[in-house]
Amino acid sequence: MSTDLLGSLNPPQREAVTHGDGPLLVLAGAGSGKTRVITHRIAWLVQQCGVPVREILAITFTNKAAGEMRERISELIGPQSSGLWASTFHSACARILRIEHEAAGYDRAFSIYDDADQQRIMREILKDENIDPKRLTPRAVLGRISAAKNELLHPRDLSEQAADEAEQGMARLYQRYQDRLAANQAMDFDDLLMVTVEMLRRDPVVRERWQRRFRYVLVDEYQDTNHAQYWLVRILAEPERNVMVVGDDDQGIYSWRGADIRNILEFKADYPDAVTIPLEQNYRSTSTILEAANAVVRNNRGRHPKKLFTDRAGGEPVSVAVCTDEHDEARMVVREISRATAEGHALDQIAVFYRTHAQSRVIEDQLVRSGISYQVLGGPRFYERAEVKDLMSYLRVVANPADREAFTRAAGSPKRGLGPAALAKVAEAAEARGVPMDSVAREPDLVPGLNASQRDALLGLGALLERLRDMDASGSPPDRVMERAIEDSGLREALLADGPAEAGLGRLDNLQELVGVAAEYTARADEPTLRGFLEEVALVSAVDEADDDGGRVTLMTVHNAKGLEYDVVMVTGLEEGLFPHVRSIDDPDGLEEERRLCYVALTRARERLLLSHADSRALRGNRMYAIPSRFIEEIPDEALGREDRPPRGGTGAGVSIGVSPFDVGDAVVHESFGEGVITGLQQKGRLIQVRFDDKERVLMADMAPMRRLAG
Numbered sequence: 001m002s003t004d005l006l007g008s009l010n011p012p013q014r015e016a017v018t019h020g021d022g023p024l025l026v027l028a029g030a031g032s033g034k035t036r037v038i039t040h041r042i043a044w045l046v047q048q049c050g051v052p053v054r055e056i057l058a059i060t061f062t063n064k065a066a067g068e069m070r071e072r073i074s075e076l077i078g079p080q081s082s083g084l085w086a087s088t089f090h091s092a093c094a095r096i097l098r099i100e101h102e103a104a105g106y107d108r109a110f111s112i113y114d115d116a117d118q119q120r121i122m123r124e125i126l127k128d129e130n131i132d133p134k135r136l137t138p139r140a141v142l143g144r145i146s147a148a149k150n151e152l153l154h155p156r157d158l159s160e161q162a163a164d165e166a167e168q169g170m171a172r173l174y175q176r177y178q179d180r181l182a183a184n185q186a187m188d189f190d191d192l193l194m195v196t197v198e199m200l201r202r203d204p205v206v207r208e209r210w211q212r213r214f215r216y217v218l219v220d221e222y223q224d225t226n227h228a229q230y231w232l233v234r235i236l237a238e239p240e241r242n243v244m245v246v247g248d249d250d251q252g253i254y255s256w257r258g259a260d261i262r263n264i265l266e267f268k269a270d271y272p273d274a275v276t277i278p279l280e281q282n283y284r285s286t287s288t289i290l291e292a293a294n295a296v297v298r299n300n301r302g303r304h305p306k307k308l309f310t311d312r313a314g315g316e317p318v319s320v321a322v323c324t325d326e327h328d329e330a331r332m333v334v335r336e337i338s339r340a341t342a343e344g345h346a347l348d349q350i351a352v353f354y355r356t357h358a359q360s361r362v363i364e365d366q367l368v369r370s371g372i373s374y375q376v377l378g379g380p381r382f383y384e385r386a387e388v389k390d391l392m393s394y395l396r397v398v399a400n401p402a403d404r405e406a407f408t409r410a411a412g413s414p415k416r417g418l419g420p421a422a423l424a425k426v427a428e429a430a431e432a433r434g435v436p437m438d439s440v441a442r443e444p445d446l447v448p449g450l451n452a453s454q455r456d457a458l459l460g461l462g463a464l465l466e467r468l469r470d471m472d473a474s475g476s477p478p479d480r481v482m483e484r485a486i487e488d489s490g491l492r493e494a495l496l497a498d499g500p501a502e503a504g505l506g507r508l509d510n511l512q513e514l515v516g517v518a519a520e521y522t523a524r525a526d527e528p529t530l531r532g533f534l535e536e537v538a539l540v541s542a543v544d545e546a547d548d549d550g551g552r553v554t555l556m557t558v559h560n561a562k563g564l565e566y567d568v569v570m571v572t573g574l575e576e577g578l579f580p581h582v583r584s585i586d587d588p589d590g591l592e593e594e595r596r597l598c599y600v601a602l603t604r605a606r607e608r609l610l611l612s613h614a615d616s617r618a619l620r621g622n623r624m625y626a627i628p629s630r631f632i633e634e635i636p637d638e639a640l641g642r643e644d645r646p647p648r649g650g651t652g653a654g655v656s657i658g659v660s661p662f663d664v665g666d667a668v669v670h671e672s673f674g675e676g677v678i679t680g681l682q683q684k685g686r687l688i689q690v691r692f693d694d695k696e697r698v699l700m701a702d703m704a705p706m707r708r709l710a711g
Contacts, residue, residue: 005040005047005076016244016277017041018048023237023271024244025264029308030293030603031284031565034246038218039069041244042084043076045216057214057236058086061221066091069220085214089229090189093196096210097187103206104199111186118142118188125176134414134490137497145174149190150226150258152197193228200235207235215240222247222267226258234270241271249304250297253559253597255589265302282308282603284565286315289609291639293602296631300592308603318602318639320632321612326359329572329614330366336610337372337553340568345607347373348551349567353558353601355579357385357506358513358619359572360555373552378560383537387495387507388514390414392537394485395478398468399531401436408437410465414494416457425449426458438465464488478533479518486511505583509619516618558601569605571598574613574629576687577698586680598631625699627687662688662701662708671705673697 006014013033016026017040028034042058045051060066066087074081085092094112101108113121122138148158155175162168181187187195200207217237219225222245225233237243245267252261268274282290290308297303323329333352340350354360361382367374382388390413396406404427411418411426418426423437429447430440440447441462444455467488471481486492495507521536522528554566558579573579579598584590602609613628662668666678673692680689688701699706 005043009036009040010281012277012279012281013037013040016279017044019244019275019277021240021242023241023267023274025267025271025274025276026244026246027276027278027304027306028246028248029278029280029282029306030248030251030600031282032279032308033281033283034220034279035065035069035072037279038220038244038246039072039076041218042073046077046080051216053080053082053084055213055215056084057092057217058084059089059092059217059219059233060086061088061224063088063091065220089232090192093192093232096196097192097199100199100206103203104195106187106195107185109185111184112192113181113186113188117186121180122173122177125173125180129173129176134416134494135497137494140497141170141173141177144170145177146188146190147258148174149194150228152194152228152231190228193232197228197231197235200232210236211238211240216242216244218244218246220246223249223252223261223264224254224257224259225263226260230260230263243271249302250300250306250596250599251562253562253593253600255593261302261593265304276304278304278306280306280308282310284606285310285603286312286607288315288317288639289602289605292318292609292635293599295636295639296595296602296634297599299634300595302589302592316608318635319608319610320640321610322628323612323614324616325614326362326573326617327366329612330362332612333363333570333572334366334370334372336568336570337367340608345567346551347553351554351556351561351564351566351569351604353556353561353569353571353604354573355558355581355597356509356573357382357557358509359578361510361513361517363555363572367553375552375554377554377556382510382513385507385510387491387510390491391482391485391511391514392534394465394468394489395482395530395534397438398465398472398481399534401438401469404437407441410489411458411461414490416461416490417453418457418461422450422454422458438462442466472530477518477522477528478530479515479522481530482515482518486515512619519618558597561604562600565604565606567606568608568610569601570610570612571601572612573617574598574611574632575617575626576629577624577626578617578619579629580631582698595631598629622695622697624697625704667709668706669709670699675709 006017009017013036016024016037019041026034026037028037038058042056045056046053058066058069060069069086070081070084073084073086085095087095097104097106097110098108101110119138119142122141123133126133126136126138126141148154155171155178158171158174159168162171181191200210214236217233219233224247233243233245245264247264249261249264252259252264255261268276285293287310290310294307298305298307321329321332323332337347337350341347352363354363360376364374364376364382376382383392390409393406393409393413396403397410400406408423411423425447426437426440430437433440433446438461441458444450444458444462447455447458450458464485468481468485471484472478491511492508495511496505517537518533521533525532558571577585580591580594584594611632613632614626616623616625618624662678662681664678664680667675668678668690669675670690670692673690676690676692676697678688679691679696681687688699688704690697690699690706
């Protein structure tokens with residue numbers, strides 16, 4: 001059996017599988033066969049070392065991965081695999097806590113609350129605290145609590161660290177939330193980890209029992225572990241220290257979820273005698289693609305040195321498409337898809353990546369017009385996204401006061417105290433008078449059974465809809481009506497307050513993208529109207545997909561691409577301020593994570609890789625000039641192939657741009673945006689940040705039609 005276990009492995013894989021006792025760090029580069037190493041290592045321990053399978057704990061990050069691991073091990077060792085603990089962190093902790101519930105201070109039948117349960121409890125707490133859930137949403141509070149639990153921080157810890165009353169208030173909400181969970185004999189998902197770690201720390205008898213039980217601990221995707229997961233592994237692996245962690249610091253892209261890249265970078269500090277084995281042979285991509293990926297990621301300082309290689313020598317050069325704008329880029333995507341399918345690639349082996357969800361809209365529109373079937377992975381299609389539908393509901397009821405469904409959705413987005421029961425009373429009053437619901441909204445005293453706050457909320461909604469209708473009637477373009485709806489409805493404030501900042505800003509970007517759609521419609525329509533815009537959007541979003549027998553092209557953000565692979569990959573929007581994202585450019589750690597994100601994108605491609613950037617792009621409602629991402633410039637010329645059209649205006653990759661003639665603090669005037677003040681310089685002055693009328697814009701120093709004001 002040893003021959004069967006080792007025969008398919010390359011030398012570093014074989015070394016990792018046959019490693020003896022003691023700590024082991026396996027640096028598994030993209031496409032290097034890490035799952036094979038983990039499963040063969042477990043089989044080796046059982047069959048060749050005589051380790052009982054019940055003494056092995058294998059941790060993965062998804063239930064799907066855990067299931068696949070169990071299946072592979074069963075194929076390798078058969079019935080001996082029965083009893084193996086191969087699960088996620090949360091599943092393993094839940095099993096431990098069911099067994100050790102008394103030591104943990106819980107009944108054995110404790111409940112595990114999901115997201116809906118948590119939000120219901122937090123809504124009740126906020127109500128008891130007289131906190132407006134529109135200003136501080138349950139999701140936002142729960143996000144802060146989750147981050148604290150991942151760091152193993154209690155309410156008292158937050159209270160002691162609080163710098164102001166707002167932070168003290170958050171600690172109080174955290175305490176009340178924990179009290180409610182305890183009273184219900186319940187835990188949330190973060191508690192499963194936190195309670196387990198603290199129980200093991202506190203109770204030496206329980207700790208020693210589980211340390212004896214799991215003499216061998218194996219952890220996949222170790223670069224994605226957070227502080228609580230780190231301590232769980234650290235405690236269970238003592239005192240024998242037979243811990244094997246597998247991961248790739250070059251693919252650590254989830255810091256916004258609490259993952260700490262230091263866990264893998266500093267593994268040798270925790271275990272000075274650890275053996276480190278890099279897996280550098282890639283079985284996925286051509287050598288040209290790997291050359292590009294290696295060149296980008298080696299610019300990061302916080303990494304273990306490694307260089308992927310492959311036996312698949314050569315391959316097509318990495319292409320760089322220089323596009324005039326996002327529409328030109330979308331047309332390029334369609335051309336490349338047509339080329340790939342003509343060469344025999346199935347649609348489901350073609351993927352298009354982008355940095356932010358909002359970028360998908362223009363690409364989706366072009367795919368629909370071209371009759372190409374597609375799917376959006378990790379989220380709904382653009383016009384199906386909740387925040388897009390929320391904003392559209394305001395426009396629909398403005399254009400058609402009789403649209404009851406639109407009125408109902410607008411009334412509840414954002415939440416303003418008008419729940420189903422209250423809206424049912426509004427509908428009943430409207431039917432009794434034979435008028436639309438928004439007519440009744442302007443006279444809330446006519447609706448029986450509403451309390452004072454509901455009447456005020458209804459009156460405010462009615463007044464807003466009337467203002468928007470007046471704007472439309474007076475000839476305001478749809479994009480202006482939309483901007484007013486975003487601001488006056490409270491949608492902007494609600495999105496920014498709801499959940500992690502990254503998610504809220506992403507949803508707000510989608511609304512700004514919709515504003516951009518309306519602005520484009522206004523520019524090309526002979527007589528732009530709100531009704532005309534709504535009709536155009538309805539026709540685009542309602543188009544039936546083409547025959548799906550050949551599969552579908554996959555669209556996704558780069559964050560959702562990890563772990564996947566395709567024959568043909570297009571990475572769009574590689575521009576400074578977009579990828580790398582503007583929020584990361586001036587943060588060294590953030591910039592390194594953006595570079596890792598780029599590395600993940602590049603290493604998804606098996607046969608063909610195309611990168612694109614645009615000379616200008618509409619972002620957040622503004623047309624911005626752009627320069628190519630530094631990540632393109634980091635790829636060596638010998639790995640790159642370029643389209644025949646030369647870069648325009650000095651914006652092509654590798655073109656040197658001189659030092660900016662502007663400086664921070666300069667007063668300037670722009671032909672389109674008017675007067676402003678320079679607030680920052682990026683990329684050695686190639687990009688300048690300028691504040692115009694309280695709006696920050698990032699412009700190209702050598703292309704912006706702008707001059708410095710005298711004096």
